[in-house]
Amino acid sequence: MQFSNRISNMDFSPIRKLSKFAKETEKRGIKVYHLNIGQPDVKTPDTFFEGVTNYNENIVKYCDSQGIDSLIESFIQSLSDSNIYFDKDELMITHGGSEAIQFALMAICDPGDEVISPEPFYSNYSSFAKIAGAEIVPVETKIENEFHLPGEDLIESKITNRTKCILISNPCNPTGTVYSYEELEMLARIAKKYDLFIISDEVYRQFIFDNISYTSCMHLSDILDRVILVDSISKHYSACGARIGLVASKNKELMHNILKLCQARLCVSTIEQFAASNLINTMNSYITDVKMQYKKRRDIMYTAMSNIPGVVCSKPEGAFYMLAKLPVDDSDKFARWLLEDFSYNNHTLMFAPASGFYATRGLGKNEARFSYCTSIEDIKNSMIILENALEKYNKISKVKILDLAEQ
Structure with a gap:
């Protein structure tokens, strides 16, 4: 029996694919610090x-x-606090931000179409595109430039007659990069020049650090009919399991068509929506406090990571992830070795290998994404484990190389 090309060409999540090994490790009585997931x-x-x-x-x-x-109205009110304005018929509630992106891609892409996205990008973007019959066309960003966008000419060189949109997350998952006003203006010029949509995944917009100013794509008044905004309560309110998100656009014709997809899956959970609609009554101090917690955790992880020999990392400007270059040959191998063969004081560590956040083969092979939305104690312990693990792993690797050389 044959399966579809669609499912055969999809990859497993780099964030979750090691979970089975982590479970086996925990069954052996070893504590695993889960820095792999947000x-x-x-x-x-x-x-x-x-x-x-x-x-x-x-x-x-x-x-x-x-x-x-009530939920639609609460989202409209919440977004207006960030100077983002929608009418009721310009917003649809979705099963989390994931369905919002999926619906946006399905509404604008045909099989064979292309989606421009800066890499590294959220790993599921590739799966969402493939489900819609499209392909991600990556634009490389580099850790040496703190993963900010390259020049306009390079982005334009990726565009073909099959390109339908530019897909970004801002702040970025997995890098924590916050795109500047100038970078977004550049994307706006490209979108107008080539008649493209911009899908702007802004689910981490509440968590921006160091007084960095934030620009939403919805603040660019001359492309409002091209912007598709994605948002979610998952990260803002630590309610990932509720699966409540939204897709919104000032392009009413687009939203009219996305409604067809919403109707095809009937509706989002009524009770979850009812509960989420009451989040608008949460005091502003909640977000302020959570943001301060994440900043403190980021600073602790960044300082520790920067002091590990051979590790290269950039300081995240937002969200709660750090992408680091590790002194290893293959972060996938290293991640599995951590779970199967290594422990430090009966503890070990789990992270997300970064190759799954790239579309270009070979990139991210020695990089890893670490989440710092866990406790300070866990972060500190994890960084100690990481430093000791890297030292032992590289000693083992050198011994294997010497053994092979002597054969």
């Missing part, structure tokens, strides 16, 4: 659970495919 450890606001408690219907019914009114 699962915040901060408490979800009480307002979410109050929203669940306040759901008093006798029947859990289907709701409107666009989403329930």
Whole structure:
């Protein structure tokens, strides 16, 4: 029996593919520090659970495919606080930011079309594009330039008659880079010149550090009909499991067509939407406090990582990830070795190998993404484990090379 080319060409998530090895390690009584995934450890606001408690219907019914009114209105209000403005018919509630991106790509791409995206990018972008029948065309960014965008000419050189959009995350997952106003203006010029959409994944926009100014693509008034905004409560409110996101655009014809996809999957969970709609009543101090926690954790990880011999990293400007270049031959091999063959004081570490965040073969082979949305104690312990593991791994590798040379 044959499977579809679509599923055969998809890759497993680099964030989750080592989970089975981590489970086996934990069964052996070894503690694993999970720095591979962006699962915040901060408490979800009480307002979410109050929203669940306040759901008093006798029947859990289907709701409107666009989403329930109270949640749509709460998103509109929340976005307006960041000078991002939408009307009710310009926003659809989705199963997390993932479905929002998937729907956007399916609405604008045909099989064989191309999507420009700076690499490294969120690994699932490639899967989302393939489901839509499209391909990611990468534009390389480099750690030496803190993963900021290259020049306009290089980006334009990637565009063909099959290019439909530019897909970015800002702040960027996996690098933590925050694109400047000038960088976004450059993308806007390219989008207008080549008649492209810009899908702007802004799910980490609440977490920007060091007084860096933030520009949303929705602040670029001359391309509003080309921007497709993606947002989610997952990271803002530490509610990843609720799976509540949104896709929004001032392009009403586009949104009218995305509604077809929303109707095809009927609706997002009514109770989850009801609970999420109450998040608007969360005090602003919640986000402020969480942001301060992430900044402190970032600083601790960055300082420790920078002091490990052979490691190269850039300081994230936002989100809660750090992409580092490690002194290893292959970060996939190293990650598996950490789980299967290494422990330090009966502890070990799990990270996301970075090759899965690149579309260009060979790039990211010795890089890794580390999440710092876990506790300070876990971060400190993880960095000690990483330094000791790198030292031992490289000693073993040198011995193997010497053995081969003597044969």
